[in-house]
Amino acid sequence: MYQDRIIIDGLQYCNWDRAYFETLKASGITAVHATVVYHETARETLTRFAQWNLHFEHNSDLIMPIMSMEDVTTAKATGRVGIFLGAQNCSPIEDEIGLISVMRQQGLLIMQLTYNNQSLLATGCYEQEDAGVTRFGKQAIAEMNRVGMIVDMSHSAERSTLEAIDISSRPICISHANPNFAHPALRNKSNEVIESLANRGGLIGFSLYPFHLPNSSQCTLEAFCQMVADSAELVGVEHLAIGSDLCLNQPQEVLEWMRNGRWSKAMDYGEGSSSNSGWPDALPWFCDSKGMENIYHGLIRQGFSETESSQVMGENWFNFLQDGLTPVS
């Protein structure tokens, strides 16, 4: 039964409010990885954490903060949705290695090393040249490994991603991206990346963001599940999960903050274009509280067992995070 399973969405960036927390609860989701910052500095990141503390205080009947997988079990048992926070970029640590342990203590459980562009740690997927993981990047990965902060390479370039997989002493994730074989895109990943990731115990979360999918907003549930099945063929079901990249109810200015941050004077359209600059249309089968349940059943229709479908829908995230979030003692 879907309702009995641990369901985890490995990436959302919705406009968080009580109405949406009610939608989340109705969806049967156990826990969600919520993006806390895109380009915010350390100081600005504190304000974002403070805003989440207010969400937790005012909506304690619907959501609770996740600091370890024990909290996910508590969330499931108490009928609330667990929220764990991550950064889509390394801006919260600025140029300071010591801020990794500080941000981890604050509840930053996952951090991308890059967001599309070159960062202090590695190269993003939209750069023309990918010089791999930097000197600071190597030290940052080691420190993230030590404190139990998950390395996420969703928006990183190929070489940087392969190097991060290799340098990291613990498995890393690509929380939200799809295989290039399903839909070629700078944000999607080569078979080499996916196989290397899996060989080292890593995990990839399939994205529901239309620009990452074949046929964009017209992608069918069947085509999505076929992509999952083909990936399972490639690396085995235990390395697959969901990271929907769901961005509901966000205004255009948030899209522009994601894409342009403070770095661009010209408008950067990311995966869109000047003639298609807005949010893509949502998938009709992944736009409301039934989304995760639709995929769960879609995978079973595709030939996955209930056990396998449950792995993809949350158990793989649970096991991956349980290992990865434990600090080295």
Place this chain on the structure above:
Amino acid sequence: MYQDRIIIDGLQYCNWDRAYFETLKASGITAVHATVVYHETARETLTRFAQWNLHFEHNSDLIMPIMSMEDVTTAKATGRVGIFLGAQNCSPIEDEIGLISVMRQQGLLIMQLTYNNQSLLATGCYEQEDAGVTRFGKQAIAEMNRVGMIVDMSHSAERSTLEAIDISSRPICISHANPNFAHPALRNKSNEVIESLANRGGLIGFSLYPFHLPNSSQCTLEAFCQMVADSAELVGVEHLAIGSDLCLNQPQEVLEWMRNGRWSKAMDYGEGSSSNSGWPDALPWFCDSKGMENIYHGLIRQGFSETESSQVMGENWFNFLQDGLTPVS
């Protein structure tokens, strides 16, 4: 036996290094409240926390971080010194109420509302006019009460202190100051303050900073213990503790940062003077690893029972913190 007791020093600001952590361990102290910032902004406070994380990582055989009183018990059981962090000023929260929960999560267990000067929250003890707790101050106290962050009024002015005692729904502390009846000083406290504090379940930690003592650096152990005895007469032994204000091995520039922060172009001498601008000479009976043990035995010679001396030397802090650090559920 002194060695079996829980010994807590409610305020130190030493030059923290491995040699000093060895001194602390040899002293038989169970836990120390260490000042993490004087005037640092939120961002700068993160760097201070990062520096402490490095101390904890590199000296894990000698010290460990304290987030709750269970950790103090662990420290005692494993022969390490527990360190809990606090701020001598409200600068870490800047003008943002939401940073109280953020800093509490980071491990800021105690915060003074003011440091000598007017702050956004209340008035410091060196101002000529004391307008009491401000609008922001009232909200900050309520939020500190909610998250379990201890209100400390050591450097605050009389009216502000009395108001904070009254406004706070939980007992507050004066972590390091002495009674005015023992030595009149702007930093020391009136009987009215000490009695109000105690009536609401609060705690005062006696300071060993020479400028707070009768006869300054010539204060005898007997005179110190007489002050404790007179205070016990006034409010009962359960409200008394130690907050030594010990500042060992610090250079002059740290004293100037404490006194002048970024606010003064002219040199402010704090409790010193232009002809006496340096650190005061340490007390010969409180200058090395025997300091706390000397007081423990001094109190017994003064007529306190072993149980009472143990209360003053640590148990009262333990019980006060155990209650005060628990968040409101």
